[in-house]
Amino acid sequence: MIKSLTLAIAALSLAAITACFKPAEQAVSEPVASVTTTAAIRGDLPLTVTGYGTVEFDPSRQQVLSTQVESRVVEALVQVGANIDRGAPLLRLAPSSASSLDLTQALADASAARDELARQRRLRADGLASDADVERAQTTANDLTARGNTLSSNVGAVRTVSAPSAGIVDAILVSPGDVVAASSPLIRLAEPGAIQARINLELEDATRLAVGDPIHLTGLDGGSHVADAKISAVDLRVDPATRMTSVLVPLPAGLGFLAGEAVRASVVADTKSNVVLVPRPAVFTDEQGDYVFVDIGGVAARKRVESGETDGSLTEIISGVSPGDQVVTEGGAILSDGMKLSTGSSTPTSESAQ
Secondary structure (H helix, E strand, O other), X not given: XXXXXXXXXXXXXXXXXXXXXXXXXXXXXXXXXXXXXXXXXXXXXXXXXXEEEEEEEOHHHEEEEEOOOOEEEEEEOOOOOOEEOOOOEXXXXXXXXXXXXXXXXXXXXXXXXXXXXHHHHHHHHOOOOOHHHHHHHHHHHHHHHHHHHHHHHHHHHOOEEEOOOOEEEEEEOOOOOOEEOOOOEEEEEEOOOOEEXXXXXXHHHHOOOOOXXXXXXXXXXXXXXXXXXEOOEEEOXXXXXXXXXXXXXXXXXXXXXXXXXXXEEEEEEEEEXXXXXXXXXXXXXXXXXXXXXXXXXXXXXXXXXXXXXXXXXXXXXXXOOOOOOEEEEEOHHHOOOOOEEEEEEEOOOOOOOO
């Protein structure tokens, strides 16, 4: 009996002791980040300036037609943008009231001068006038007659303004009913193939460019046409409306560009040679500055860097990274210093990296 009781007590004690111990918890695995890395390289970094602008007719190859006497615009015979042949009628004009009065007065003055010349000749024949008197009368008559003939010819000629050569009507500068003074511009004609692009740039960018620099242009108004040309002028005047400067680029004919079309331009303003480069997505910024993550033995190491110039795809690293360092280019946003990495590698692609 005592033996049975002892065994029962021992069994109960063992059960109680066993109940005091919990099964061991399963160990939590350390997180591993899947990233892509790229080796930092040493190469050349072209610094590209990008700007936008508009195609326009070359002003140096335009013709502005004007009237020789004050006239009234009767009718415009063409529209802006029209292709016209040489001799095509453009505007119909009539002499203004002032021009008609001027012509009438000029013809009357010329007639009076001729009458005076005849009188001086008669007086000289009678010995009552000198040769000098006759010469003065002759000069006055000649001058006033020439003025009257010029006005008469101009008033008749400006009835219809015709195109002196084939071209495109770029602008009509008057409207029917306008009274325009002598020598006032009436209409502007342009050569169809004489076009240029005016590219707007920040002043800082424009000062880095020079005449003759190669520039690449792309049409933006539905076309895929492109052109490689050269800068013909750098205009450093600041437009008061846009606060931008501009460069002018003559465009070869036959490439599909049209006056008024919007274009994008890119030009290499400078090149930084033999610098350390990493892909732009590898560089992060916080309140303390720039940093990158470098794969060191499968572990992410956060390194502070001093960044320089960038071309949008590659960034210059002045300090903090050496050529050959494997920098994280994808997946870096979720990393922390010391995190384990599962990596895939890529090679930086840029025509600038040598």
